[in-house]
Amino acid sequence: MKKGLALVLCMTLVLSALTACGKSSGSKGEAIKTGLGIITHVSSSTNAGDEDGLAETDSYVAAVTVGSDGKIIECKLDAAQTKINFSKEGKLTTDLATVMKSKQELKEEYGMKGSSSIGKEWNEQADAFAKYCVGKTLDEVKGIAVTDEGKASDADLSSSVTVHVGDFIAVVAKAVANAQDLGAKSGDKLGFGVNTTIDKSTDAAADTDGVAEAYSYYTAVTVDSSKKITSCAIDASIADVKFNTTGTITSDISADVQSKQELKDAYGMKQASSIGKEWYEEANAFAKYATGKTIDQIKGIAVSDEGTPKDSDLASSVTIHIAPLSGVIEKAVTNAQ
Secondary structure: OHHHHHHHHHHHHHHHHHHHHOOOOOOOOOEOEEEEEEEEEOOOOEOOOOOOEEEEEEEEEEEEEEOOOOOEEEEEEEEEEEEEEEOOOOOEOOOOOOOEOOHHHHHHHHOOHHHOOOOOOHHHHHHHHHHHHOOOOHHHHHOOOEOOOOOEOOHHHHOOOOOOOHHHHHHHHHHHHHOEOOOOEOOOEEEEEEEEEOOOOEOOEOOEOEEEEEEEEEEEEEEOOOOOEEEEEEEEEEEEEEEOOOOOEOOOOOOOEOOHHHHHHHHOOHHHOOOOOOHHHHHHHHHHHHOOOOHHHHHOOOEOOOOOEOOHHHHOOOOOOOHHHHHHHHHHHHHOO
């Protein structure tokens, strides 16, 4: 009897602690929402002069799961900072085969720890901010207080996060706002992936501007205990910085870059699609097809010589190349821990 009473008291204390922390763990097996948010800037790009010009794309990505009470259950943050150099003659000087790692993949290789007043690398600070968001609603995330310099003013948060948090707040809020019931259940693990290539960039010519292009794919997935995908969201962005033969940037770099899910029909693929579907519709169809499968099953999807799916059911709703989609999903499943 005494052991039974002690167990009841312990369980009561645990439940009370969770309530006090505002965490939304949800009942085991309860439906939860999955969200993905992207924010992309190119405003740090610079013209060529004595030194090469720089096309810099900064893409922030957040993946979340959200309970029925609107509170964040899991949150993960990453950023892809893509730098492409070009000369004052309008020639690209960056190797277009360069493998572009995200900041979470770079970890200490990113090199912020040495200048950090708290000795923490970017990925450590991003993880701390993501952890701080757990248990918060959309309004509470949007209401996180910042200083005039854009840094966290809350003492607990500022002890582990000293970078500017404006983009962190905005991208987590966007992910929560985008969260949908895609099949995830409470207890599933959240993962995300980012893949960026620059191989479509071109030199400037007398009659054509050059283009430094950062092409990124993003995915948020949830997996169950058997590593089967229970929900999947896919997005992509194309950030083009154009420059002429004098190395002068000709793009408006003050404008934010919208992702393909945000552009929807404005992306303009529907007219060229043999099935009359826009990119976001095909990406959503592939995400739905991936749900319920393991990563080995996704990697095993048969494709044509052109890289499009052979399976007639899948080909009826997806005509784009699927290697970039399955590649970024594989990374997300690996990260789901």
